[in-house]
Ligand code: 0A1
């Protein structure tokens with residue numbers, strides 16, 4: 001406390017302050033006696049002074065948090081209290097430690113009291129750990145930083161009846177009985193690892209088993225541990241795991257390196273999953289799937305996340321991060337790898353659209369908001385706030401661009417070199433770029449700006465055509481972001497082609513490299529002015545502008561590149577919707593506007609009309625829809641309200657909502673017969689399948705159902721809901737009903753709840769559907785937060801209601817009354833006392849107040865200030881709130 005009695009703000013950690021640790025840990029032997037409220041952890045650390053660290057006499061620093069120290073013994077002698085310096089945050093500092101020493105500590109912790117879900121906690125009565133990023137310090141005293149890599153043995157001890165299963169990292173190394181109904185099991189992990197990859201899972205779980213033989217002949221025993229009764233829901237996850245293992249061998253020559261690979265699925269988890277060495281821990285959402293309970297999107301999510309965690313075994317575990325500023329070294333690269341894997345499993349084009357849609361929905365807004373940061377951040381207050389779309393998704397885009405620049409073969413050589421050089425090391429993003437540079441002979445120093453600069457680059461196109469000579473001028477600029485007012489040009493790979501007036505390619509497709517602020521690219525010998533098809537496959541994460549509506553319409557119909565066809569139809573719809581929003585705003589005096597969710601053409605006496613150009617594009621898409629149903633479903637979806645808002649300097653959530661609802665209804669009416677025909681044609685006759693083709697057919701069929709619903713035709717949805725035999729169709733139908741004023745709405749919601757009340761993952765969907773419905777206002781969302789099935793301690797449930805409402809129901813969240821903001825702030829405050837990581841994540845939507853009008857902006861700020869004023873706020877929530885207010 002300072003003299004004014006204000007608590008001092010939590011410290012900022014800076015990348016430039018990195019110093020190697022004074023001591024390394026060669027060996028860790030843990031003995032953990034599990035107990036719900038009094039778990040005992042004995043740790044024996046074999047320490048060695050780090051030859052690479054400055055200061056030959058520096059003290060040993062151990063992190064620690066929420067630990068009760070019972071004893072500390074150095075080289076056999078108990079350490080008296082006066083030799084233990086206490087660090088802020090709960091750590092210990094020990095002076096005068098010899099260059100080689102053994103430290104033994106014993107601590108007591110309470111898993112039951114751990115609602116933070118970091119460290120050792122209980123989920124459904126089972127013990128589980130989460131150590132990334134800084135959870136290991138909540139288990140024992142340790143230099144809890146990723147550049148300390150050690151070999152671990154773990155002995156677990158627990159009541160046999162309560163905990164028949166005892167799992168940790170590495171290979172099993174013995175088990176046995178103990179007095180009083182207790183038993184033990186020992187695990188040895190031969191690979192050195194950072195503490196964030198440590199894991200324990202113990203409890204009454206059952207294993208689904210399989211095996212995998214690596215290409216060099218190692219037999220790996222695979223197991224997925226789940227709650228009894230969920231054994232039948234692991235098939236897709238297991239299949240995804242085996243395909244991932246094979247793919248990494250075939251694509252990168254990377255084999256698995258232990259005798260066992262275990263996965264455990266738990267219901268209470270802060271994130272999607274965790275790549276602990278040999279013992280991945282998953283949110284059940286990314287393991288369990290049955291046709292009746294999981295949607296096609298869930299199936300796809302499982303495949304992706306299982307692959308992602310498995311791929312971390314090499315990119316993250318064998319080669320890890322020196323410090324947390326390097327997080328994208330493992331995350332960007334591993335997302336790139338899982339995207340590539342999923343693309344190889346089915347339609348690469350459709351997978352790319354989905355990835356780009358997600359990037360734009362989550363990362364572009366982040367890059368334009370108060371939390372904007374480079375892929376390799378320069379500073380943080382709470383590292384958990386930097387598990388972001390920028391570090392993950394934009395990080396993956398940067399790796400993808402690097403591969404495009406140096407070529408697939410050089411990239412593979414670069415990966416080999418990276419792993420050969422750095423196996424069992426904790427390294428930096430620079431080390432990765434250097435490996436790619438050395439393997440390819442390409443200078444990547446300028447390219448590294450992509451890691452250092454925040455903000456989404458904006459590309460502008462100009463054209464000139466005369467005497468068969470076409471000049472394409474590309475200009476780039478990156479807007480200022482917090483702490484980075486000036487930006488340098490970045491190398492932008494632009495995959496492109498030229499389309500002639502008849503719709504044919506009239507030049508060899510090329511990869512242009514825009515390196516300067518502005519460059520001309522000249523094409524000779526053309527018979528007529530072509531239309532440029534740019535950023536094919538979304539070759540760079542940038543915003544492109546400068547094409548006319550006419551050109552976009554042309555590309556949507558004729559481009560040979562599926563991505564650009566989709567993109568052009570989306571850009572066309574975006575431009576159209578923005579014009580309609582402007583028209584609506586200029587028609588009406590703001591104060592009197594009352595827009596209702598029905599999306600009817602008339603509100604406040606105003607009318608909207610369906611633009612014929614958009615109708616024509618939709619008609620053309622429908623005409624070819626059955627050629628590629630998955631693609632058609634993506635292309636038929638109008639850009640989201642959030643995406644439209646992001647294109648405006650000052651958004652108008654009500655007008656955007658009105659326009660989008662109107663268009664959905666108007667298109668639904670215009671093409672009612674074709675949507676109805678599609679819905680009938682695509683009805684699945686055969687057995688339920690989850691291959692890309694089947695998923696695509698259901699996606700298109702349900703897109704048709706949604707358009708019909710928007711047009712007021714809910715009869716089909718009622719019938720589909722009543723007869724659905726899989727969750728994809730059931731949920732699609734329920735969504736139509738929930739968004740409608742059909743009398744069947746309440747009954748359907750009640751029936752769904754009654755049927756699935758024992759299935760937490762399905763109940764999450766029930767909350768989410770309502771949270772995202774335009775018919776749910778803040779008061780209704782608040783009422784749902786008082787539902788007996790709502791639970792602030794379960795992150796999935798919090799995300800399913802609070803996260804879905806704030807991020808997926810813009811009209812209600814931004815209600816002019818400010819009630820949406822108040823609801824979110826209330827939830828953040830309540831959550832911060834339970835789970836600070838989840839609380840801090842929920843703050844983001846309030847940060848985008850600069851995009852809202854003055855009245856809304858003031859209300860958003862007021863809520864941020866209300867949160868900031870709470871005594872005892874966590875440092876994570878403090879960081880998000882204070883940066884959002886800046
Ligand atoms: N490394 C994991 C993500 C993860 C990060 C933090 C966690 O707890 C706070 C949990 C998981 C991944 O990329 O999958």
Ligand code: ZN
Nearest residue numbers: 308312331334
């Ligand atoms: Zn990851």
